[in-house]
Amino acid sequence: MTNSREYFKSAISVDNVVFGFDNGDLKVLLIKRGEEPFLGDWALPGDLVLLEEELEDAANRILYDLTAISNVYLEQVKTFGGVSRHPKGRVITVAYFSLVNKNKLNPKASMFAKEIEWVSVKSIDYLAFDHFEIMNACLAQLKQNLKLKPIGFELLPEQFTLTELQLLYETVIGESLDKRNFRKKISKMGIIKDSNKYQTGVAHRPARLFCFDEDMYRKAVEEGFTFEI
Amino acid sequence: MTNSREYFKSAISVDNVVFGFDNGDLKVLLIKRGEEPFLGDWALPGDLVLLEEELEDAANRILYDLTAISNVYLEQVKTFGGVSRHPKGRVITVAYFSLVNKNKLNPKASMFAKEIEWVSVKSIDYLAFDHFEIMNACLAQLKQNLKLKPIGFELLPEQFTLTELQLLYETVIGESLDKRNFRKKISKMGIIKDSNKYQTGVAHRPARLFCFDEDMYRKAVEEGFTFEI
DNA sequence: ACAAAAGTGTTTTATTTACACCCATGA
DNA sequence: TCATGGGTGTAAATAAAACACTTTTGT
Numbered sequence: 001m002t003n004s005r006e007y008f009k010s011a012i013s014v015d016n017v018v019f020g021f022d023n024g025d026l027k028v029l030l031i032k033r034g035e036e037p038f039l040g041d042w043a044l045p046g047d048l049v050l051l052e053e054e055l056e057d058a059a060n061r062i063l064y065d066l067t068a069i070s071n072v073y074l075e076q077v078k079t080f081g082g083v084s085r086h087p088k089g090r091v092i093t094v095a096y097f098s099l100v101n102k103n104k105l106n107p108k109a110s111m112f113a114k115e116i117e118w119v120s121v122k123s124i125d126y127l128a129f130d131h132f133e134i135m136n137a138c139l140a141q142l143k144q145n146l147k148l149k150p151i152g153f154e155l156l157p158e159q160f161t162l163t164e165l166q167l168l169y170e171t172v173i174g175e176s177l178d179k180r181n182f183r184k185k186i187s188k189m190g191i192i193k194d195s196n197k198y199q200t201g202v203a204h205r206p207a208r209l210f211c212f213d214e215d216m217y218r219k220a221v222e223e224g225f226t227f228e229i
Numbered sequence: 230m231t232n233s234r235e236y237f238k239s240a241i242s243v244d245n246v247v248f249g250f251d252n253g254d255l256k257v258l259l260i261k262r263g264e265e266p267f268l269g270d271w272a273l274p275g276d277l278v279l280l281e282e283e284l285e286d287a288a289n290r291i292l293y294d295l296t297a298i299s300n301v302y303l304e305q306v307k308t309f310g311g312v313s314r315h316p317k318g319r320v321i322t323v324a325y326f327s328l329v330n331k332n333k334l335n336p337k338a339s340m341f342a343k344e345i346e347w348v349s350v351k352s353i354d355y356l357a358f359d360h361f362e363i364m365n366a367c368l369a370q371l372k373q374n375l376k377l378k379p380i381g382f383e384l385l386p387e388q389f390t391l392t393e394l395q396l397l398y399e400t401v402i403g404e405s406l407d408k409r410n411f412r413k414k415i416s417k418m419g420i421i422k423d424s425n426k427y428q429t430g431v432a433h434r435p436a437r438l439f440c441f442d443e444d445m446y447r448k449a450v451e452e453g454f455t456f457e458i
Numbered sequence: 459a460c461a462a463a464a465g466t467g468t469t470t471t472a473t474t475t476a477c478a479c480c481c482a483t484g485a
Numbered sequence: 486t487c488a489t490g491g492g493t494g495t496a497a498a499t500a501a502a503a504c505a506c507t508t509t510t511g512t
Contacts, residue, residue, distance in 0.1 A: 007241075009240075012239050051319055053312070081241065094308050180465090180467080185501095206463095392490075407475075408491090409494080432484040434481055
């Protein structure tokens with residue numbers, strides 16, 4: 001068998017597709033590259049994984065560096081290993097996506113990026129490296145999992161209206177839903193609780209504010225419940 | 230920023246969970262390790278990825294080496310990067326699973342393995358390295374995707390009976406299905422075609438043989454059909 | 459009083475489930 | 486002729502879809 005030392009010549013990176021939701025618009029956090037290659041192009045935030053660092057830790061580190069937040073929803077999506085995807089050598093990258101409440105953070109220039117911006121997913125048609133392909137893979141997985149796991153809440157403020165929740169689903173999945181049927185479905189699940197608060201300062205009847213009830217969700221799952229939109 | 234040359238010290242491997250179906254039993258192809266570490270333990274077939282080799286090519290190579298077959302269904306599942314998952318250094322492994330028609334091949338000792346065996350999934354409770362965890366991740370994804378994509382056929386001979394197909398679903402998903410309802414659902418999809426042949430040599434009324442109709446499946450998908458069991 | 463979004467049930471339609479007997483073959 | 490699995494339809498229950506008006510607030 002070939003001497004395995006021959007092979008310890010690759011690098012591992014992590015790229016993190018950070019999704020945020022903003023009033024009917026799904027956005028991702030992009031950085032403008034400050035060095036070659038792809039100088040000046042928009043790219044996904046990512047970095048090489050340290051030799052003694054777990055993959056997930058790297059993904060969290062990247063996000064923390066840009067936003068100073070931690071404990072966000074993080075999901076591994078796919079690994080991209082194209083031989084010539086990086087000009088400096090063999091770099092395999094593990095793609096993750098994160099879901100954050102966009103309103104509660106303001107990304108800042110950092111070690112990784114002088115310029116950083118929330119960009120509407122639908123306006124993106126190119127990114128540095130193979131990052132456009134990576135973003136699309138993450139978007140596809142988000143669409144799929146949004147229907148099968150209660151992760152939509154991660155993109156909303158802690159308290160949200162049912163209309164906001166519905167708009168989130170409509171935006172990401174890309175089809176419009178019936179208001180009454182949507183509410184019926186959600187409330188039948190019994191996994192959101194009424195906060196007994198209301199919107200303020202809106203020029204119409206104020207909506208009730210709800211929050212995701214994680215305890216209830218866990219109990220329901222134990223009893224055989226499976227989330228599905 | 231740290232000099233990136235510091236990081237080109239990792240190795241990438243691919244592990245391939247090869248599933249086969251055998252008369253009500255889901256099996257995986259395991260090899261017995263012929264060297265340290267984990268000498269003598271059962272493990273997944275896998276190998277380091279060559280510096281100029283695509284990940285998928287590596288997965289196919291491993292399978293071809295063991296079975297001399299190619300063009301099988303292959304799906305990337307997850308990447309495992311635990312810092313100390315391999316005693317010889319940082320080895321990130323990308324897990325794939327393959328679906329093969331177990332009856333049409335006989336695995337043979339090879340470059341990778343002196344001993345190789347089909348082992349019933351339900352009898353496995355330990356494997357070398359983190360391979361047990363890897364196998365379980367692949368099994369979970371197989372279960373999920375079997376319901377959402379027409380990949381079950383990959384595990385069967387080209388021609389199969391509806392009872393065989395049903396047994397496959399029952400075995401992998403782990404719940405029993407109603408015969409008439411199952412047949413109704415499958416035939417309404419219009420993606421399998423009657424071969425006009427029958428079983429022979431069985432001590433009961435011989436069953437019709439069907440095959441998966443990939444053209445029909447593609448046409449149906451274009452018209453908005455989505456497979457679901 | 460008007461504009462704007464919130465909130466709320468019923469009917470219709472489609473889908474899913476439950477269920478039992480006759481058929482063709484080999485032994 | 487018996488044992489074995491193959492093959493088939495209908496009715497009931499459940500879930501999904503369609504649909505319109507009243508309420509509450511700010512301006």
